[in-house]
Amino acid sequence: MTDHPMPEPLLSITDLRVAFATRGGLVRAVDGVSLEVRAGECLGIVGESGSGKSVTFASVMGLIRPPGRIEGGSIRFGGRDLVGLDPAAYRRLRGREIAMTLQDASTSLNPALTVGTQITEVLLAHAEDLPAGHGPRRRAARQRAIDMMRLVGIPAAEGRLDDYPHQFSGGMRQRMMIAIALSCRPRLLIADEPTTALDVTIQAQVLELIAGIRATLGMSVVLITHDLGVVAEYCDRVAVLYAGQIVESGPTAQVIAAPRHPYTAGLLRSVPVLSDLDRPIQPIPGQVPDLVDLPEGCRFLPRCALAHAACHAAVPMRGLGAGRAARCVLAEAAP
Amino acid sequence: MRPALLLQRLLHLVPVLLGVTVIVFLMMSLTPGDPAEIMLANQNATPEQVASLRHDMGLDRSLPVRFASFVGNALRGDFGQSLFHRRPVADVIAERLPATIELSAAALIFALLVAIPLGVVAAVHRGGILDRLATVGSLFGVSLPGFWFGILLLLAFAVNLRLLPVSGAIDFAHQPPTVTGFLTIDSLLSGRLDSLGNALAHLLLPAVTLGLPMAAILMRVTRASMLEVLRQDYITFAEAKGLSRARILALHALKNALLPTVTVAAIETGSLLGGNMVVETVFGWPGLGRLVVESIFVRNYPLVQAAVLLYAVTYVLVNFVADLLYTVLNPKVRM
Numbered sequence: 020m021t022d023h024p025m026p027e028p029l030l031s032i033t034d035l036r037v038a039f040a041t042r043g044g045l046v047r048a049v050d051g052v053s054l055e056v057r058a059g060e061c062l063g064i065v066g067e068s069g070s071g072k073s074v075t076f077a078s079v080m081g082l083i084r085p086p087g088r089i090e091g092g093s094i095r096f097g098g099r100d101l102v103g104l105d106p107a108a109y110r111r112l113r114g115r116e117i118a119m120t121l122q123d124a125s126t127s128l129n130p131a132l133t134v135g136t137q138i139t140e141v142l143l144a145h146a147e148d149l150p151a152g153h154g155p156r157r158r159a160a161r162q163r164a165i166d167m168m169r170l171v172g173i174p175a176a177e178g179r180l181d182d183y184p185h186q187f188s189g190g191m192r193q194r195m196m197i198a199i200a201l202s203c204r205p206r207l208l209i210a211d212e213p214t215t216a217l218d219v220t221i222q223a224q225v226l227e228l229i230a231g232i233r234a235t236l237g238m239s240v241v242l243i244t245h246d247l248g249v250v251a252e253y254c255d256r257v258a259v260l261y262a263g264q265i266v267e268s269g270p271t272a273q274v275i276a277a278p279r280h281p282y283t284a285g286l287l288r289s290v291p292v293l294s295d296l297d298r299p300i301q302p303i304p305g306q307v308p309d310l311v312d313l314p315e316g317c318r319f320l321p322r323c324a325l326a327h328a329a330c331h332a333a334v335p336m337r338g339l340g341a342g343r344a345a346r347c348v349l350a351e352a353a354p
Numbered sequence: 355m356r357p358a359l360l361l362q363r364l365l366h367l368v369p370v371l372l373g374v375t376v377i378v379f380l381m382m383s384l385t386p387g388d389p390a391e392i393m394l395a396n397q398n399a400t401p402e403q404v405a406s407l408r409h410d411m412g413l414d415r416s417l418p419v420r421f422a423s424f425v426g427n428a429l430r431g432d433f434g435q436s437l438f439h440r441r442p443v444a445d446v447i448a449e450r451l452p453a454t455i456e457l458s459a460a461a462l463i464f465a466l467l468v469a470i471p472l473g474v475v476a477a478v479h480r481g482g483i484l485d486r487l488a489t490v491g492s493l494f495g496v497s498l499p500g501f502w503f504g505i506l507l508l509l510a511f512a513v514n515l516r517l518l519p520v521s522g523a524i525d526f527a528h529q530p531p532t533v534t535g536f537l538t539i540d541s542l543l544s545g546r547l548d549s550l551g552n553a554l555a556h557l558l559l560p561a562v563t564l565g566l567p568m569a570a571i572l573m574r575v576t577r578a579s580m581l582e583v584l585r586q587d588y589i590t591f592a593e594a595k596g597l598s599r600a601r602i603l604a605l606h607a608l609k610n611a612l613l614p615t616v617t618v619a620a621i622e623t624g625s626l627l628g629g630n631m632v633v634e635t636v637f638g639w640p641g642l643g644r645l646v647v648e649s650i651f652v653r654n655y656p657l658v659q660a661a662v663l664l665y666a667v668t669y670v671l672v673n674f675v676a677d678l679l680y681t682v683l684n685p686k687v688r689m
């Protein structure tokens with residue numbers, strides 16, 4: 020293996036563990052996740068509902084609140100460790116260097132404030148190159164807000180600044196949230212299921228929009244989704260989450276062509292493929308395990324068709340070369 | 355709000371006010387006993403005198419005729435004569451009204467100033483010492499009878515510590531020239547700071563007594579709605595934007611959380627009117643509440659009838675204003 024020497028990744032998460040203290044016990048939502056996002060790349064995060072996608076990146080944003088707690092691990096961004104970063108420094112980072120759009124655009128904009136207020140406030144909080152003086156600052160922020168809304172394709176942007184979120188359609192709200200997230204030109208955009216609530220044509224528009232802006236601004240993107248099709252089209256690399264752990268990661272094309280973890284393979288079989296519509300869709304049988312008391316061994320074992328004696332012991336992530344890795348005892352044996 | 359909509363809402367008030375008037379009129383007319391006889395009961399009146407009073411009060415006419423003339427007169431501001439004062443009822447009430455409005459306004463301001471910050475702090479530091487103190491305090495606030503608490507305050511601050519006056523609205527020596535009838539406003543208008551200080555000193559204890567139960571209720575409402583709002587996605591998104599804690603709480607959260615507070619405050623403002631009677635009596639406050647209590651004792655029918663109607667109409671109007679405020683605060687119902 021002669022990997023090229025890599026510059027330090029923009030974001031690197033090492034052995035992150037996040038748990039929520041609930042009445043039913045300690046929910047280990049994220050349990051030893053390690054991943055990297057390099058400058059300019061798009062990383063896809065896939066996994067079933069409850070696998071820990073949102074919690075992982077809420078941790079990056081410093082948004083885990085009690086009863087949740089980061090129990091261990093490190094999150095390095097641009098050379099700094101974010102775990103335990105002081106709140107003021109975190110505020111300067113959020114919205115300016117790392118931005119995140121939340122899963123549900125219909126509830127993520129404040130219903131009592133105009134969208135103009137909600138976008139200009141980020142600029143007023145962070146942008147350093149706005150002119151001095153109250154009036155000029157405000158006017159410049161407004162103008163920049165309009166530019167950003169145009170960039171994300173909101174028609175008649177200047178007329179819409181004083182509208183409230185409920186006056187926007189679902190797709191436009193999603194765009195608005197993206198405009199807000201991108202307004203300070205962050206180095207990393209985390210888009211949490213930006214298209215789940217949208218219909219198919221709007222989905223494609225929003226994804227093209229993110230891809231286009233990524234290219235123009237040269238930022239990195241983390242795209243969280245349920246949809247492997249979306250990953251195949253837009254992401255350089257992919258990480259598959261299962262029950263709070265990464266079970267497989269690698270360059271998208273290779274992972275999709277030849278998955279090395281039975282769960283990834285299962286996910287692939289459970290989505291329709293346009294090129295092969297005759298292939299039957301097979302949902303993965305069984306359910307995601309309870310995160311409160313997890314078995315020591317492979318977490319996918321109860322649902323796995325290839326179960327093995329070795330699966331009952333803890334399974335580490337195995338490097339497979341060519342930037343690939345999988346958490347499966349059979350991984351090395353696979354072609 | 356559009357003027358047309360405002361007008362429409364105002365028109366909706368007409369049937370409500372008419373209904374209120376009917377109820378007040380019927381209540382007063384259908385209570386057992388003949389008002390003329392009762393009013394003259396202790397005065398050894400001859401049957402002729404009673405008959406003459408009945409005629410003066412219009413009691414010898416049929417109910418519908420009496421109602422029509424009651425409404426007609428009321429619209430002209432004529433509520434008949436107060437036998438006790440030997441002056442028109444309307445004049446007597448007008449003289450006492452400013453003191454009651456001043457006291458109610460002071461109580462409302464006190465309640466809001468205490469309840470909103472406490473409610474916010476209690477919600478933000480949920481389960482902390484301040485939250486627990488505020489919760490226990492609010493329990494006392496709603497359950498203690500107003501007169502009892504008023505007497506306690508009187509004993510402590512007026513009788514024992516001699517810090518504040520025992521009764522009345524102002525000392526004779528500080529009486530400002532009457533312009534509006536509101537002592538604080540008249541003091542300011544005449545530029546007499548001594549009067550202002552004296553009026554405020556008189557206002558303090560009754561306003562606190564009257565406002566305390568309301569403060570307790572509003573504190574709980576604010577705390578509960580603030581807790582609800584702080585869980586919302588738009589608060590998380592505001593945090594993800596890197597806004598200051600102060601801006602998130604004071605603008606993003608409070609603007610939504612105040613909706614229920616405003617509604618309840620408006621409803622409770624209506625009920626301040628009832629509390630007025632007790633508090634004005636305890637503190638010898640020269641307002642409408644005390645006047646009504648006195649009038650009931652001397653069976654001053656016309657005055658009680660006019661006052662009850664005034665209370666009912668005020669209640670309706672206060673709720674109308676609450677509706678308007680709700681509309682201003684909540685863009686979703688703003689048209």
Ligand SMILES: Nc1ncnc2c1ncn2[C@@H]1O[C@H](COP(=O)(O)OP(=O)(O)OP(=O)(O)O)[C@@H](O)[C@H]1O
Pocket residue numbers: 039041046048066067068069070071072073074075086087122310
């Ligand atoms: N505030 C919380 N309190 C308790 N448990 C929580 C909380 N937030 C998340 N969890 C738990 O953490 C686990 C991971 O949640 P997460 O939201 O990251 O899933 P996800 O992969 O984003 O799923 P989805 O695709 O549905 O968005 C879930 O089991 C969830 O129940």
Ligand SMILES: [Mg+2]
Pocket residue numbers: 072073074122211
């Ligand atoms: Mg999620």
